[in-house]
Amino acid sequence: MSASSVALIGPPGPATAFAAAGLLFVRYDELPADLTAYRAVVVLAGNYPEPTRLASAPLAEYVRGGGTAYVEFAVDDGFLPGGPVRDAHIERIFTREALTGIEPLSILDEHLSRAQEVVAPEGATELLTYGSVAGTHKAVFGPPEHTFPALLDIPVGTGRLLYATTALSHHIQGRYKPVRRWRRLLQLISANLVGADAPPDLEVFTEPHVWVASGEPVKLVVRGPEKPQTDLELVEASPGRYESEPSVLPDGEHTFAVGNQTTTITVGPRRERYRRMIDRGIAWFDRAGMFYDAPDGSEGVAEGFSNEIGFDGKLPFRPVPRGDCYTQTAHAFRMYADLTGETRGHTVAENLMRHVVEEEQLTDRNYLYGAFEPRGARTDLTATNNLFADDGGWISLFALISGHLESGLRGVESLIRTANTELGLQVDPWRTPSTLMVKGWDEFGRSPIEDGLDLTSHWQSSALCAYLYAYGITGEASYLEIAERGLDHMASHHPRARLETSRTCEAGRFLLPLAGGYFYTRKPLYLRTMLDLAEYLKSRQGPDGGFAEWDGKCPPSNEAYGVDEASIFQANGDPVTDQLYGTPFAAWALPIVHQITGEPVFEELAHGVLDYLSRIQIDDPDDDQLDGTWQRAFDFDAWEYFGSNADIGWGPYCVETGWSVAPTLIAAMQYLHGRPFFPPAPAAAASATGAASVVASVRAEFDSIRRGEPAEPAFHRREDGRIVRVQGGVPAVLGDLRAVGEPAWARNEPVNSYEIYVRGADNHLHHTYLDDRVGQGRWQQLGDLELADDPVVAFNPGADAVEVYVLGADRRIHHCSMIDVRGGHTPWEPVGTLHFTGSPAVMYDEKLGSVRLVANDTAGQDRRTRKVNRWHLPWQDYSHWITA
Template identity: 25%
Template structure:
């Protein structure tokens, strides 16, 4: 026992020693670790401190300047602000960085002199300056306001970000012509989505260049107020400014510049959404009609007449513009034109479709948000257009005229009044019928039934109407000419919503005349799908528009053939849906395109155009495609009860709620949906080639009206078809048919 006990004790002693050694070793390691951590923290701190003392930038400009604000907050850059370039140059030490900003651009140039440049050369200052009043040995012309020119990178100066031929936006561009031949950035009229796809034209304007004989970068415009000017794309402009800073601070290193743009998407691509995100989006979307000043106030009427007489169709937005109550109708849009302050003007045309679609959006939003005042405004809008305005008077109100019962394109002048587009007329009806159902009012039913018959009797024997028929055409031909004509036009953009209205009219009246021609035209169009389709701004939008009549055809005749046609288009459209929910824009065969992308630089900005240059560009079009895909898929789900379609609609709804514009600085766009969204860059970007409705436009009806409405219908768990099922328009049909379709069986 003793021997065994001794053995055990003897074994404990070396174990205890080992434990003590381990404790000592651990202690030494912990001390070393603390020292290493301390050194690891201290060295970067000292490095930053040293860097901060080296990266001095002398700035001549105002404290409110965007770039100054960014530099001043940067923890590796020390800024010293002066009120004149000369003071800054005199105070700077040899080799220092100096930046001259033109804060009164475009009214006033940065004041420079020969003496200033002598100091720069003598001290070997590294300089960036913009919009100068003087440059040594360089001719400076009178300031020019750009028209269609965009900024294009013309060198490898920026290290590939941005790259050569990349396109940049300088909104509200004013530039000074010079005799400089080589420039890192030029302004030029170029076609392309984000690159000048046809290269640079012969004529280019220098925008950013190095001054010969001096360590000076010169901009012939203002680049430093890029935040308030909403220059884009964001990543490209970050690269531009990082390269300029590297030029004026060549021996130093610093973390790149960052800034928050004045307009953003409501949520990031993968950000977790709040529970009530859809309701919040509806509320903000409805509020946009007020903050954007879309509702015309009666006090503006005289001003609007003066503007129209002068050929001016854009009203500069400002906070003091009064907001109407619907009794004077609705403006068309916020235009895509962005000035140097980042503001966008109001398009003052009063269109029929936009009025009815806005009424629908406010009625839908008012219903789910429990805001009865929205519904009253919606009723006022329809009363204005159908009863108070000239829309349904004159030729359109004359029972003996061929245009009788149709709804004119617009009422702002005769060019708008004379035109009757079938698709615009149809969307007026869809908006008005939905508004009627939500408000419970039937006072517009007679006019709406009349318009349904008018659309039918101006549709040809094969069920196609064509794009538009003008008042003078009716005076020459009468309506019977178009009813008996064998028109063929495989363009869902113009035909599909007329077909949807005819199917709705058939369902309400039971009269086969609304179904027969429509069914024939739909089947013939699908037989030509998609190679023979005439597309307008892209083939994706034609697919999106075709969904609604196909869904409603299933409603009235649920056959395997009709379902197959619907699923053919649904499945092809969903091939364009990104994982984030976006519908990617797509072009068809160019020879079938009415408005293809510009085919050369000269064509840029001369006609309507897509947002993309080629298939694969990651852009959603919320004016022509995504908005109508949202409507069509929504109605297709309720027609089929297919969970696959519902999942696609859910993804699309989430995407739309994410990309809704947020901008405290710009109420005219806050809560809106712009035409273009680049879901690759995840910012509002696209080719601005369209002559009228560019990348940053917000259409009150086509875009805002439909998105708000479908989001609200989702909250009510209903469709337009079901919501309007109790319409009483049929009570007016017998008398109107006798009046308008005399002799038609």
């Protein structure tokens, strides 16, 4: 059909979707007055996410007179169906019985689209439907109770109106999934408009896809309604699937053509392919802006991108400073520096680790001691996030790997004290600070482990790895002993396990601690369990090497879709892999397991999963967000990133710097380096008295806290202006406040705390506290008084108050008091009218029962006064003071 037979009204961007579907058209910016020359009319939503305002009289006349039109997401004066415009939050589009060419109940994900909730006119046929439906490719529980139309076929006079309540043409810019189904949908709509047959739904690919290692076989696969004509002999392997015989191709790039479609595969050495994957993954951190404004990592690294794809097709940037992402990324860059000889990787690693060990470890002397705040720098107790045991385990492990021995061992000791004493496994692994504070370490150790959490490697594996690594570098036998207790319990119950995300993820996560346990003990139980895991992973391995998700935490009904954390597949058999919780950790562990055991099956599995990760790495130079990275869910049958979008936290399209990208790079570099992961048998480490003394010192810190022993703090300003507390010999950076002066502090005995004051870079006074039980508070500015010098403070036992004095910018001394109610400072008030050169010296005079001040005025005269009740006596010179 000629282009002149279809009029398309809309801007070039949305028109691209119909052009890609094969529709030939003449494009207009506005609806022509005369449409009689056209066999069909297409009106697109050019203002999406706002509906198009349409003067539809010419269109109504055209359709009633026998024309066929497709219109989407528009409002007019009554010809088009109307309804309230709303966001489709968790609803997805699915097909009804009436749409020919796509199976009924097929899902089309449209990512938080906007739509009109219309009522279908009488006589209309509903082709597509909005509804909250569980499933990956199919709505497995059928249509939900509440739905509304997404695409209607409406008879109007002698013509037809296809009306879409949302912008179906937005599927390219909005990255709707699965791409192939959306493209087919528009092909079917286009064919329906002009009364033609849709082109054959032909799919051509190689297996494996994209790349294959030198010397390994590859075959051509065609899926379609009938056997195609090709130069290669194809055999129907299953209905609609035609395959060539596997063949070994020479190194290089090979292209196959079938009909009007082509597919290309590259053949080359495995090590070169992995190195290419690593280079591109490292480059992604800079290209996607993960290091904020400081490419050396000195300002930290972002968590990545959230799952929700916006109207512009972009993923929301997620700037959360997670300690686990910091440490995993640091190790990846450290390994990259070793691989390439580039010093930048070491700089990035050092900067990221400095953030974590200096600012995220909790060192207040209470039962949170040694744990890591996993969502940014430490702050006061009320703002501390859940202390996730898995995050704490990874952070502790990588702190040890990076050489931060004291910090890493504090993390290990904290995990040990929050483990069940009998089993050596974490209790309540997503624990809240208040739970720890109330229970204390002893009660935590006696607490039972609920809901089978003792058997989930999702929560337990990182802590076990940290214990084993600590044993390897210190020779401390108790670290190995607690790891053995946990591994023995979990391995002896295998394959029974609590499934946090899926059985496949649990299998991949269990390998690394088992490998460490076997490395140090050679227990047959650990090897048997690893071989069982290998057999399971082989049974779930797809043709390209990835491990399909199985036995997941999937919605049991349509009503349960999108309301909780969930797996990224719906049912066993969905060809989906998990690049957040599963694939990277299996890829990381398998080369290590092979090196330790020598069992060929582990090398075979390692090659398969690393090959797979290299194939599914996003390769789109025009996409700064995603080029070189991995999203969470990959469908290896549809060969695109797609999965069930039921998870409210981390759906199929999210990207994590840690957990996903960094562990994948670590896995590939672990393979290329070939170095042992766990430190050598600790006979040599045991003789290193330095490590032994650090273990003893760190344990003494915990013992002192358990006994409730006080430790006098001191505070100072470091070069960058941050305030540092040193207590019990352990430093802690106090928040982000930048100061220009040295802090002053006083013991506030009535509330068992220290009150700390400092002049900030803004020349205002800032205050925080150190409570004996709940720890450090957050900085708060005290009023708007502008300071000219550092504060001085003294505790006034006569008034149960901390007295605070500063030199204001007006050169007068100003005063406020902190009473014994937390944060209750009185307003600033000047102490007399004299002007001074600096802040006063202050002390409490026990004989007089009052606070005394000494200061030098601008005339060079020493002046003294004292506080009586809440008032200050007039300033006196020295001679008057001593004769009073």
